[in-house]
Amino acid sequence: MVDLNYLKLSKPQKLLYNAGRFFKSIPGRIAGGIKGLAMSVVRLIKGLALSIVDLFTTFRDGDWKTRLSYLVMGSGSFARGQWGRGLLFFLFQTVFNLYMVNFGIAYLGKLSTLGVVETYKEGRKTVYGDNSFLILLYGVLTLFFVIAFIYTWRVNIKQNKIAQQIVQSGRKLKSTKDDLQSLVDSQFHKTLLALPTLGVFVFTILPIFFMILVAFTNFDYNHQPPSKLFTWVGFENFKTLLSSGSASYGDTFRQVLFWTLVWAFFATFLNYFLGMFVAIMINKKGIRLKKMWRTILVMTIAIPQFVSLLYVSKMFAQDGLINTYLMKWGWIAQPIPFWTNPGWARFTIILINIWIGIPYLMLIATGILMNIPADLYESARIDGANAMQMYGKITLPYMLFVTGPYLLTSFTGNINNFNVIFLLSQGKPMGLAGNAGHTDLLITWLYRMTVSDTNYKIAAVIGIMVFVVLAVINLVVYNLIPSVKNEEDFQ
Amino acid sequence: MAEKKIPEVDIIVDEKAGVIKEVKPQQKLRSKKGHERRINGTIYTVLTIMSIVWLVPFVFLVLQSFRSYQLEKGGMVDYLLPKTFSLDNYAFLFEGSNFFSWMGRALLIAAGCALVTALLVHAAGKWLDKRDGNGKAAGIAVIACCLAIGYALMVALSCALHQYALNDCLVKALILLAVFALVGYIVARIYLKQDSKLLRSIPGYVAEDKHEGAKKFGAMALEFGAAFVILQMVLTPMVESQYLKWYGNTLTIALFTAVIQTAIVLSVSYSLSRLRFKGRKLIMNTVLVLGLFPGFLTMITLYFLLKQLGLTQAGSVPGLILIYCASSGMGYYISKGFFDTIPKSLDESARIDGATRFQVFLKIIMPLAKPIVIYTVLMAFMAPWGDYVFASYVAFGHQDGYNVAVGLYNWVNTNDYQNYFTRFCAGGVLVAVPITALFLALQKYYVEGVTGGAVKG
Numbered sequence: 001m002v003d004l005n006y007l008k009l010s011k012p013q014k015l016l017y018n019a020g021r022f023f024k025s026i027p028g029r030i031a032g033g034i035k036g037l038a039m040s041v042v043r044l045i046k047g048l049a050l051s052i053v054d055l056f057t058t059f060r061d062g063d064w065k066t067r068l069s070y071l072v073m074g075s076g077s078f079a080r081g082q083w084g085r086g087l088l089f090f091l092f093q094t095v096f097n098l099y100m101v102n103f104g105i106a107y108l109g110k111l112s113t114l115g116v117v118e119t120y121k122e123g124r125k126t127v128y129g130d131n132s133f134l135i136l137l138y139g140v141l142t143l144f145f146v147i148a149f150i151y152t153w154r155v156n157i158k159q160n161k162i163a164q165q166i167v168q169s170g171r172k173l174k175s176t177k178d179d180l181q182s183l184v185d186s187q188f189h190k191t192l193l194a195l196p197t198l199g200v201f202v203f204t205i206l207p208i209f210f211m212i213l214v215a216f217t218n219f220d221y222n223h224q225p226p227s228k229l230f231t232w233v234g235f236e237n238f239k240t241l242l243s244s245g246s247a248s249y250g251d252t253f254r255q256v257l258f259w260t261l262v263w264a265f266f267a268t269f270l271n272y273f274l275g276m277f278v279a280i281m282i283n284k285k286g287i288r289l290k291k292m293w294r295t296i297l298v299m300t301i302a303i304p305q306f307v308s309l310l311y312v313s314k315m316f317a318q319d320g321l322i323n324t325y326l327m328k329w330g331w332i333a334q335p336i337p338f339w340t341n342p343g344w345a346r347f348t349i350i351l352i353n354i355w356i357g358i359p360y361l362m363l364i365a366t367g368i369l370m371n372i373p374a375d376l377y378e379s380a381r382i383d384g385a386n387a388m389q390m391y392g393k394i395t396l397p398y399m400l401f402v403t404g405p406y407l408l409t410s411f412t413g414n415i416n417n418f419n420v421i422f423l424l425s426q427g428k429p430m431g432l433a434g435n436a437g438h439t440d441l442l443i444t445w446l447y448r449m450t451v452s453d454t455n456y457k458i459a460a461v462i463g464i465m466v467f468v469v470l471a472v473i474n475l476v477v478y479n480l481i482p483s484v485k486n487e488e489d490f491q
Numbered sequence: 492m493a494e495k496k497i498p499e500v501d502i503i504v505d506e507k508a509g510v511i512k513e514v515k516p517q518q519k520l521r522s523k524k525g526h527e528r529r530i531n532g533t534i535y536t537v538l539t540i541m542s543i544v545w546l547v548p549f550v551f552l553v554l555q556s557f558r559s560y561q562l563e564k565g566g567m568v569d570y571l572l573p574k575t576f577s578l579d580n581y582a583f584l585f586e587g588s589n590f591f592s593w594m595g596r597a598l599l600i601a602a603g604c605a606l607v608t609a610l611l612v613h614a615a616g617k618w619l620d621k622r623d624g625n626g627k628a629a630g631i632a633v634i635a636c637c638l639a640i641g642y643a644l645m646v647a648l649s650c651a652l653h654q655y656a657l658n659d660c661l662v663k664a665l666i667l668l669a670v671f672a673l674v675g676y677i678v679a680r681i682y683l684k685q686d687s688k689l690l691r692s693i694p695g696y697v698a699e700d701k702h703e704g705a706k707k708f709g710a711m712a713l714e715f716g717a718a719f720v721i722l723q724m725v726l727t728p729m730v731e732s733q734y735l736k737w738y739g740n741t742l743t744i745a746l747f748t749a750v751i752q753t754a755i756v757l758s759v760s761y762s763l764s765r766l767r768f769k770g771r772k773l774i775m776n777t778v779l780v781l782g783l784f785p786g787f788l789t790m791i792t793l794y795f796l797l798k799q800l801g802l803t804q805a806g807s808v809p810g811l812i813l814i815y816c817a818s819s820g821m822g823y824y825i826s827k828g829f830f831d832t833i834p835k836s837l838d839e840s841a842r843i844d845g846a847t848r849f850q851v852f853l854k855i856i857m858p859l860a861k862p863i864v865i866y867t868v869l870m871a872f873m874a875p876w877g878d879y880v881f882a883s884y885v886a887f888g889h890q891d892g893y894n895v896a897v898g899l900y901n902w903v904n905t906n907d908y909q910n911y912f913t914r915f916c917a918g919g920v921l922v923a924v925p926i927t928a929l930f931l932a933l934q935k936y937y938v939e940g941v942t943g944g945a946v947k948g
Contacts, residue, residue: 137792184849189766191849192758193774196820199755202796203817204781207789278541281534286527295931296542299549302930304877306896307919310903311552314912317567321551324569355545360941367942416785418880426904443785450790451884463788470783 051154058161066160073153076160080167084176089156096149104142111139114217114231126227133225136217140210215460224454237461249458252432252445257469259346260441263421264414266350267357268407274354275361276399280391282362283369294366297359305356309423312352313339340429342438349439353420364406365399372398408477412470416443434458442466549923556580556916565910580917588732597727600648601719608641609712642668645719649727663726733890734898734918740808741894741922745875747812752819752871753864760823761852764830765838778821790884797885807885807892814881815874825940829863830856832943866940869933876926895922 009017059067069076074089110116115130166173174182183191215237223230243250282293300308315321316338323335338348372394380390400407418441421427427437427444435453436445442462449459551571558565558573560580585591615633646664731739763771793814797803802810833856841851857864875882879896886892893901899918902911930937 133795137795181847185847188848188852189762189768189771192762192766193820196755196759197774199817200778200781200820203793203814204789204821205777207792207796208781208784210792211788281538284531284534286531287534287538293538293542295934296545298931298934299545299927301937302927303549303923304873304896304926306877306879306900307552307923308548310900311916311919312548314567314903315548315551319567319569321567321571324567325571328569359545363938364942367938412783418787419877422879423900443787446785447787447790447880450787456791460788463785466785466788467783471780474783 054161055154055157058157062160063164066157066164069156069160073156076156076163080163080173082163082173082176082179084179085159089152092149092152096145099145100142103138104145107135107138108142110135111143115229118229119227128226130229131225132217132219132223132230136213137206137210140213141206144206144209211460211463214456215464217457219456219460220458221454233457237457241458241461241465247433249434252434252436253462253465255432256436256440256442256445257465259439260415263346263350263441264411264417267353267414267417267420268411270350271354271357271361272403272407272410275358276365276395278358279362279365279369280395283366294362297362299359300356301359305419306423309352309356309420312355313424316348316352339425342429342431345425345429345439349421349424352424356420364403368399368402369395371402408474411473415441415466415470417441418443418447422447442469552916552923553920555913556920558913560910560913565914566912580914581921583914584732584734584918584921586732587730588735589730590732590735593727593729597649597720597723600645601716601723604641604645604648604719605712605715607644608637608715609708611637611640612711613708639668641715641719642722645722646726649723667722667725734895736891737893737895737898738921740892741876741896743808744811744815744894745872748815748875749868749872751812751816753867755816755820756823756826756867756871757857757860757864759820760826760830761856763823764827765835765852765856766848778823782821787880790881793881794884794887803885804887804889804892807882807887807889810885811875811878811882811894814885815871815878819871825943826860826863826867828943829860829940833859862936862939863943865933865936869930869937870940873926873930876922 006014006017059070065076065079068079072090073093074086077083077086077089110130114132115135117129119129120127163173216232216234217230218233218236219230222228240249241253245251278297281287282290287293317323318335318337318340320338323332323338326332327335337344339345376394377390380394385393421439421441421444425437425439427440427448429439430437432438432440434445435448440448443466446459446462446466449455449462554571554573557576557578557580558568559575559577560583562577562579563574565580612634615637618633642664646661650661729735762768763775794803797810797813800810800813802813837855837859838851841855842848846854875894877896878894879900882894883897883900886894886897890898895918899915899922902915902918905911
């Protein structure tokens with residue numbers, strides 16, 4: 001369609017046109033993605049092949065120091081007087097060898113079966129067999145370790161090659177002191193990032209990888225190590241969770257997913273618009289005591305949620321203050337089932353979440369509103385726009401543009417918003433298959449699966465599902481939002 | 492200039508009729524004012540109603556915490572105001588502990604010792620000022636001597652007053668002294684390099700102006716006092732009630748988390764914002780993807796890892812610190828956004844002057860980053876107070892390893908909650924008051940961090 005024709009369209013038509021264009025572009029985008037993926041795979045293989053060739057040529061051209069490093073890591077560096085690097089390489093290899101001989105190889109070997117020797121009782125004594133949990137965890141760890149070792153080995157050889165070239169060209173090598181000095185200067189990022197990366201690896205990446213693998217096993221209350229084994233089951237758990245039919249896991253999953261999305265939608269957008277509204281009210285010229293209003297609202301952020309939300313949840317309870325007072329005043333005859341009726345419970349949660357969420361958005365909106373150039377409003381007023389028009393044409397577009405990425409993170413955060421649900425209703429009222437409640441989000445369901453049901457396999461699948469949902473939403477929205485900025489832009 | 496007032500006239504051009512209409516200004520202005528007033532009135536009404544809604548639960552919470560669980564019911568009742576105001580619930584929280592007598596003694600000792608130390612330092616400062624601060628080493632030695640005397644005095648007094656085994660006390664005191672000396676040495680080294688006038692600035696508590704001098708002296712005494720109170724907490728144990736134990740656990744976790752997490756977040760965000768290196772994009776993308784996994788997915792693995800380290804149940808305090816800090820590098824967005832706004836030319840000019848990247852980080856960026864540092868500390872400090880999930884899972888039923896959130900949650904959500912409700916309220920008030928005060932005091936920095944983070948996404 002030509003630009004001019006597009007301009008002639010009415011608003012809904014424009015929207016339709018844009019949506020149509022987006023959906024039309026999906027196959028192209030998918031094809032592009034696949035192409036990109038294929039390209040990167042090709043690049044990866046090429047890189048691997050090149051580095052293998054490089055290994056051979058380095059060996060051919062290398063002196064004895066370099067060649068020895070193929071076998072004993074760091075020996076080349078030692079021989080060239082770079083004892084700091086040599087020591088590190090050598091230590092790493094020693095630790096790796098010791099680990100592999102003592103544990104690694106045994107665990108790697110069992111990884112394909114997750115153990116076959118069952119624990120049994122011999123009279124009174126329990127004879128422990130394989131522990132599937134340990135096999136899986138240490139197996140994964142060993143895999144990572146092997147990859148790290150290969151990478152380090154490669155780096156070790158590369159460094160030898162470079163060092164050899166430097167020596168041959170007659171320049172001086174970096175001494176250990178230089179290396180140490182570079183850690184606070186040109187290599188400063190290594191110093192800063194070493195510890196955080198290690199922490200994230202051990203406490204996030206390794207566990208996540210482990211749980212992803214658990215999703216493909218039958219690890220649950222009937223298969224608890226160390227007394228019982230668990231083993232690989234392929235996609236069985238995914239089938240269970242996505243199965244159709246009423247009162248099944250699949251049915252519960254769909255209901256919980258639906259409520260999670262509804263909740264995240266309301267929690268994000270209701271708070272967003274109401275918070276913006278409150279901010280506009282407080283910031284209006286001529287309103288006094290701005291700071292006081294803000295401080296009062298901010299109280300809900302300041303007070304730890306487990307105090308405020310637990311108390312409020314008790315206020316709304318069957319025998320809580322609200323029901324008893326309403327009954328005392330004769331407004332209702334029966335207590336309102338705030339937490340026992342699914343519909344009421346959902347409504348109450350969204351309502352209370354406004355109480356928690358508005359102040360946060362009010363603060364953000366205040367900051368942004370102050371950044372809107374005042375002359376925009378001035379000229380609008382001269383043109384005779386009223387308050388509503390100014391809001392619709394200036395404030396809202398500006399806010400949406402600036403906070404687009406924030407809305408996305410906020411939506412993501414609300415899908416994983418554990419505290420509000422857990423402290424208010426604990427997912428109750430119960431009543432769905434798979435021990436889920438009507439106000440359960442995916443994450444609270446996952447929590448119950450892990451803590452009280454010890455149904456780890458399904459919990460792992462739910463976790464993966466949450467990831468998939470979030471990834472899809474993020475990808476789609478990132479492609480739609482115009483304000484995904486290049487990060488170098490505002491430097 | 493113009494003596495004659497030009498009458499204000501609003502003109503409306505009616506194009507179709509080709510007429511220019513004149514509107515009397517007075518009338519319109521008045522109606523505009525009235526309109527404005529009506530709008531403001533509505534806004535005030537809405538804001539007042541909102542304020543009431545926002546505050547009412549907290550007022551209720553405080554009111555109910557004063558309802559005695561012995562004289563009246565400790566659970567849910569159908570009235571709001573307690574019939575008699577009593578402190579029974581608060582007394583229950585402290586039952587069996589010697590908190591108040593301990594605290595009284597600690598404060599007394601700390602105040603006395605702080606005063607003595609401050610006087611010593613003051614005198615030393617005067618003396619050094621006369622000598623015009625040439626001998627740096629001598630100056631440090633003199634001031635260190637004053638501090639050591641104060642410290643020794645405090646150790647001796649607290650041993651005597653608390654009737655605490657001297658041997659035990661001395662060992663702890665020596666360890667503490669070593670730690671503090673080390674930290675003090677490092678800090679002094681850093682500052683001395685930066686500003687050779689430091690020595691002058693410690694005795695600088697001695698000011699020309701008398702009023703100013705008194706103020707500085709007071710500040711110094713307060714600082715010493717606070718340090719001494721903290722030292723005593725480690726030195727002499729207090730008999731704790733269950734609630735105080737939980738409170739102490741949470742406070743310890745929060746303090747350590749605040750320090751470690753801030754260090755981690757700042758180093759990650761700084762290197763991702765200012766330094767360019769291979770793998771930077773990879774790290775950022777990995778964190779992005781990892782962030783899409785729900786946090787509790789990995790709970791059993793974390794529990795197992797902690798168990799291997801012996802940090803569950805009884806060791807839940809260090810265990811929780813480890814969990815909160817280990818992955819905190821992933822929350823770098825907001826402070827990275829802040830660092831991005833500091834002009835790069837600052838780094839570059841310092842680099843040209845021969846500063847290493849470490850020096851740039853410490854001496855140029857950090858002083859500028861004060862707001863974001865405070866924001867990070869505040870967030871890291873507040874988070875452990877509200878965490879229920881990991882805290883309960885790591886403590887795993889071991890009551891001494893609970894934090895306040897877990898303990899109070901269990902009070903409310905057991906079968907016995909009918910009896911423990913008012914005690915929960917009291918416990919909640921004692922948690923909420925200091926945290927809220929801290930938050931409101933540092934509100935400015937919170938707002939800065941939050942808005943900055945939202946705008947830059």
